[in-house]
Every structure is written in C-alpha cells, then in structure tokens.
Amino acid sequence: MARTRTIKVDALARVEGEGSLRLRLKDGVIQQLEFGIFEPPRFFEAFLVGRDYSEAPDITARICGICPIAYQMGAINAMEDALDIQVPRPIRDLRRLIYCGEWIESHGLHVYMLHAPDFLGLADAIELAKVNRPLVEKALRLKQIGNEILAAVGGGRAIHPINLRVGGFYRAPTKQEIGALVEPLKWAVETSLETVRVVSAFEFPEVEQDYTFMALRHEDEYPIHEGRLITNRGDDFPVRDFEDHVDEEHVARSNALHGFMKARGAHHVGPMARYSLNHDRLGATARQAAAEAGLGPVITNPFHSIIVRSVEILQACEDALRLAENYEMPDRPFIEPEPRAAVGYGCTEAPRGICYHRYELAEDGAIKSARIIPPTAQNQKIIESDLWQVVERNLHLPDEDLKWRCEQAIRNYDPCISCATHFLKLEVERE
C-alpha cells in the first residue's frame, strides 16, 4: 500500500530572507526534494547598468543588510582590478579590519540567535533568553562590538557603512577612533573562545559528505578579502577565471539559479570550505580552540558548521584586535581612480562564502554590464544534497520533527536568502 507523506513549511524561520523546500516521499523513498530561492542579484545586475563605477559599492551593499561589506568589497576589488589600482598596506589593513567586524556581527547573530536554538531544542532566541539570559546578553554585546568596528571604519555608522569607496576610504579614521576598539575586542576574544567551548558541547546529528570545497587562498592569512581560488580537488585559479570554472543553471521548477562547478558538479562554499582549505592559516588560538572542540583539519559533518563559525568569530576578533592595536593612518585615504574601458573581477569571502563580482566599464566609467554570484546561490545544490541524507536518516521521525531537522540542516549554511529575498515554503508529500 502506497503511503504518501507531505511536509510543508510556509516560512522557513531563522534564515536571512526566505526560500522554499518541497519534499515528496513514497513508501519511505524520496521521490522529489527541491530547495529553492529567488535570485534578486539579477535585478541588481540590471539596475547597475548605466550607473557610474563609483556607485557600485553603495548600491550592491543594499543587496544585503547583514553583509554589506562583502558586497562593497567585492565591487571595490572588481573596480580596482578594472582600473588597475593597488592600495597601500594601511588601506588594505583597514579593509580587513572592517570585514572582520562584519564576520563578527554576522556569525555572532547566526551562532547565537539563529542556529544555537536548534541544538538546544528551543524555538527561537526569545526562548533562549528565557533559559539563558547571560548567553543572549553576551551575544548582543558581541554583535555590538562588530557594529562598533563597522562604525569606526565605515564612517560613523554601522548601518550600510558610507566610508568605503573605490580606491580606499573617503576619510581615514584616526588612531584614537580605532584605538577605542581595543578594550572591547579583548573582551570579544575571550567571549568568542568561550563560545567555541559552549557550542562544541552540543549534540550533532550524524551526516557525512565528502564535499568539493571552494574558497580563497592567501599566501599567509586566513582569507577574507584577497586571494586566489582553490578547491580540495586540486583546482587553483585567479579570480578572473571564476566563470571558466563556475556556472549557474536555471532550475525551472524552483525559480532558482543553482551554482555549480562545470568540471565537478555541486560545490560548497562558506566557513566549512574556508576552514578545510585554510586550516594551516588559522592563528594559534583559533587552531587550538578548534582542536579542543574536536574538529580535525577537514570538516565532513555539516552540523559542525556552528563550531566552525565560532572558530571564525574567534579568528576575526583576534585579527581585528591586532589590526586595531597596530593601526597607522594612511598618508592619503584613497587613490583617485581614472576611469577607462575595462573589465574587472573581484571575489571576497562573505560570511557565507565566496561572493563574486564582475563588471564591464565604458570609457567614462559607466557600468555596461554586471554579474554577481553570491555564496548562497552557489550552495543550493549542496544544501539539497545534505537534505537527502538528513531525510533518509530521519524518516522515522514524525513530520514536525523531520521538518525541524530539515530546517536545522538548511541553517548549517546560514543561507542569506536576503541576497535572494523570497518566501520559503517547505512542502513534503509523503505518498
């Protein structure tokens, strides 16, 4: 006798933005599993045509409220590539500092408010505050420190920072302004170390995958805003070759564009990829914390992503502290760009993974075309792939629990569906 199960989630909670998941089972065998989100960067790509190159950072920042720096830096890197600008070390360091601030904010929000509740069997952060208020207070303070970094470097406000521009910054912050970050960051380092310990004690569902990871690789740093692209399958190429290796396809039934590697199929970007490809670039404290948390150099269980994110918060806090302590004002806040007809490529590690920008410019610096491939678009196939395993291993659960486990699995990727902004509906049909 055929038995159909249908599980439907109208609004996936605790992810940025919304997406859709449809699951159909017949006699306990998965017939159909589709995870789908929209592609709003497409609208931005069209919207940018005709704008001046200098506007790209501020416009693309509006793609995402929680990761504006990722878009600003992707656009800036691409424009500086097009216009052949190399910025001096102090400007480079300021960029890494503000990007650390974004990682702290974004990962901090996700680990505590969005993902930890899953592991604790709690519905949301409000429930978490009821059972562990000090933990939530620490999360809020950590987030605030991320904000303070963004405000200090980004032009006096944390909300869509206004100080980043092609060529550098409109105004270089003073030594005092950056120095004010030092004490809060010392607290943040301690708190993030504690966070790794707290999350490592969670219970983790058993899922294993041999992922094709892709991330930036830098000659000496844990990568954030500079580097080449590598995979764990031996690929190693400059950012400008990205579209030779990665493509997107339209998956008609779910209205989504799925990123994939032309030669290898589904790939995986984000903290797990960065960590697995750059474990040797972690600072001593972060590497030690990861080891004590039980992590090896390569991650195979996606539920361990919460530990990896916590390790990255720690790394970002340490980097930010070091940069703040050693900050020297640049001689000039920016290099004046000279527009010309060119194509430029930029790729940085947004909190959720590599975010790629490519722009073609006209003689006068107007944008002729734009392509933006955000990390969440690239992770869609691998999210589906994880979900197959999660569902197969949890068929015995009642529908509500299976639904929650699927949501928890999706949250492993901290999908920024704000970069995709549409509605998540989970439909599971069991036949």
Add this chain to the structure above:
Amino acid sequence: MFIIGIGNPYRRDDGAGIAVVRRLDGVAGLEVVAHHGEGLELMGLWQGHDDVVVVDAVSSGAAAGTVHRLDAAAGPLPAALFCHSSHAFGLAQAVELSREMGSLPARMTIIGIEAGDWSAGEVLTAPVAAAVAAVAAELAEGG
C-alpha cells in the same frame, strides 16, 4: 521622540520607512535614523530611549498605502503582520527579545505602511508616496 525608519530604498515601496525619516531630517525636537532593519542592531538603537516610533513597509494583504499603527509596548505584535520580513531576526523578533530582556522602551509605536511594489527601483508607488507624506506630516507635528 526617536524615529527609526526601516527599509531598503532600492526596492521601491520597501523604502517607505526610509522616505519618512528623510522628510523628517532636521525637524526640531525629532531624532531620526534610517536603518536596514536587522533586529539585533535595532535593539541597540532604541535601548535607552523612552519614546520610540518605528516606521517600516509591511505586507499584510491590505491595500497599498494603508497605514497600520501598533502599540508595541502593549503586548506581543501580531505575527501575521511581520511574517514577510526579509530578515531572520527582524523587527518583530527584536521587539519580543527586547521585551524579554527588559530593554523595550516605555513607549513604542510601530507604523506599518502597506507596500504595493517590492521590485528593484527607487520610486515609491503613488499610494505609498501619499502615505509617506501623511505619516511624515503627522510625526512632524509631534505624532
């Protein structure tokens, strides 16, 4: 009075809240700020203020330009009005967590302007533009 306008000015009517605070910038007696709506930051913003108004675009099925008013201090916000937030931890969650943590302002009014068009662009639809003007005028006179 501290007025927070939430939204995305590059997504047409999603910029309604931003448009309201832009009109109020410089009006005596009002402190205004434009924000993208991420919840934890909102909590930090309104903390310490006694009298807060938050203005945002909403999607409840009502006609575009409809203006909803909610007293957040009075009790939990209706989930239906805020289920389409583009943030995982948005305004509704921020209000409830603030309430739980004891940091919710004594007076908090939420003004939701029903959006008609969320697509990419900078121009508000006509009914939303009218609602923005009306809300701004009302707030300029002290709410």
